[in-house]
Amino acid sequence: xxxxSALRIIFLFFCKKTICERHLSRSSGLVLxxxxxxxxxxxxxxxxxxxxxxxxxxxxxxxxxLVALFAVLILGERPSIRExxxxxxxxxxxxxxxxxx
Numbered sequence: 001x002x003x004x005s006a007l008r009i010i011f012l013f014f015c016k017k018t019i020c021e022r023h024l025s026r027s028s029g030l031v032l033x034x035x036x037x038x039x040x041x042x043x044x045x046x047x048x049x050x051x052x053x054x055x056x057x058x059x060x061x062x063x064x065x066l067v068a069l070f071a072v073l074i075l076g077e078r079p080s081i082r083e084x085x086x087x088x089x090x091x092x093x094x095x096x097x098x099x100x101x
Contacts, residue, residue, distance in 0.1 A: 058097040065091050 047056045068087045071077040079087065 054097065058094045061090065061094050061097075065094070 044056070044060060047059070065087065068079065072079070
């Protein structure tokens with residue numbers, strides 16, 4: 001999930017329904033989502049080109065933690081113990097890969 005997609009979701013969550021209906025049609029939402037996804041991939045491959053994959057991958061996987069955080073804070077989801085365990089393991093893996101020896 002790219003930063004642009006996350007910001008779009010936050011905007012759609014907090015804007016009033018009538019404003020969203022007038023200004024953001026379904027097709028424009030799909031176009032914006034596609035552009036954000038494309039930009040995300042361009043940035044990811046650019047980062048792979050100029051940096052080591054072992055340094056780029058932890059940053060990419062960190063987005064999974066942000067998705068979980070947004071799900072809890074914005075969408076009101078309540079992960080189970082099993083799901084929290086998985087989220088924490090992903091976070092631990094990101095930290096292990098991010099720090100040098």
